[in-house]
Amino acid sequence: xxxxxxxxxxxxxxxxxxxxxxxxxxxxxxxxxxxxxxxxxxxxxxxxxxxxxxxxxxxxxxxxxxxxxxxxxxxxxxxxxxxxxxxxxxxxxxxxxxxxxxxxxxxxxxxxxxxxxxxxxxxxxxxxxxxxxxxxxxxxxxxxxxxxxxxxxxxxxxxxxxxxxxxxxxxxxxxxxxxxxxxxxxxxxxxxxxxxxxxxxxx
Numbered sequence: 001x002x003x004x005x006x007x008x009x010x011x012x013x014x015x016x017x018x019x020x021x022x023x024x025x026x027x028x029x030x031x032x033x034x035x036x037x038x039x040x041x042x043x044x045x046x047x048x049x050x051x052x053x054x055x056x057x058x059x060x061x062x063x064x065x066x067x068x069x070x071x072x073x074x075x076x077x078x079x080x081x082x083x084x085x086x087x088x089x090x091x092x093x094x095x096x097x098x099x100x101x102x103x104x105x106x107x108x109x110x111x112x113x114x115x116x117x118x119x120x121x122x123x124x125x126x127x128x129x130x131x132x133x134x135x136x137x138x139x140x141x142x143x144x145x146x147x148x149x150x151x152x153x154x155x156x157x158x159x160x161x162x163x164x165x166x167x168x169x170x171x172x173x174x175x176x177x178x179x180x181x182x183x184x185x186x187x188x189x190x191x192x193x194x195x196x197x198x199x200x201x202x203x
Contacts, residue, residue, distance in 0.1 A: 010048050013038045018059040022107040026056060026118065056118065060111075063104055064126045070097045071133065083139055084196070088189035090137040091153065095185035098158030099176065105158035140193070149192065156188055 016038035020029035031052050035045040049055040074093030078086070098105060111118055112127075134150050135141075141149050160167050160175045167175045174180060 006048075009040060009044065013040060013045055013048055013055070014058050014062050017055045018063060018103055018107070021056055021059055022103040022110065025110050026052070031055070053118075057121070060107070060122060060126065063101070063107060064130070066101060067097060067104065067130070070100075074137070084193055087138055087140065087193045091157075091189040091192055092185040094153060095157050095188055096181065099161050099181040099184075102158060102161045102164075105162050108154065138192070153188075153192070160184055 013034065017029070017034045020034050020037055023029075024033070029052075031045055031049075032042055034055065035042045038045070045055075049058065071090070071093060074090045081089070111122055113119070131146075131150055134153065135143075135146050138146070138149055160180075164175050167173065175184070
């Protein structure tokens with residue numbers, strides 16, 4: 001029972017850390033703020049995590065575990081669909097993940113833009129593997145285009161959801177509605193994986 005309670009407390013702290021670190025940045029999110037968000041004492045937080053760096057890594061690990069678990073469900077066996085269908089389903093699934101977890105985009109925007117210890121750890125531990133997954137999923141994309149496809153997806157999949165109030169004000173749509181999320185997913189899938197060219201007529 002105590003082990004389960006300790007695990008629940010740890011998960012509670014990591015979830016609070018993810019919120020604070022993705023909104024306030026590493027320097028702006030104090031362990032005291034994270035403890036308050038998690039509704040635990042400062043002492044209990046430091047019992048589970050010796051410092052903020054360790055907590056940041058735990059938050060990143062948690063975020064990518066959510067991503068990997070979600071995206072695994074987008075993988076379609078080659079014998080069940082054509083390549084275009086498989087690629088589009090992967091992209092749709094990615095958009096749905098970003099709509100469900102807008103903190104992913106915020107986190108990456110904060111910690112992927114500088115060349116420091118945290119960004120290098122993030123790239124080596126998680127992003128290199130994610131890049132390989134995207135390369136495998138977008139099977140018809142030429143190798144030279146993969147970096148562009150990867151960063152196009154990284155930006156386009158979640159930008160609308162992170163700019164929710166702005167989007168609603170200038171477009172009149174609620175980007176978080178099911179209809180908007182579905183339309184955005186379908187739009188990006190068709191944009192990244194267009195229809196095959198129509199066969200030329202013999203006449």
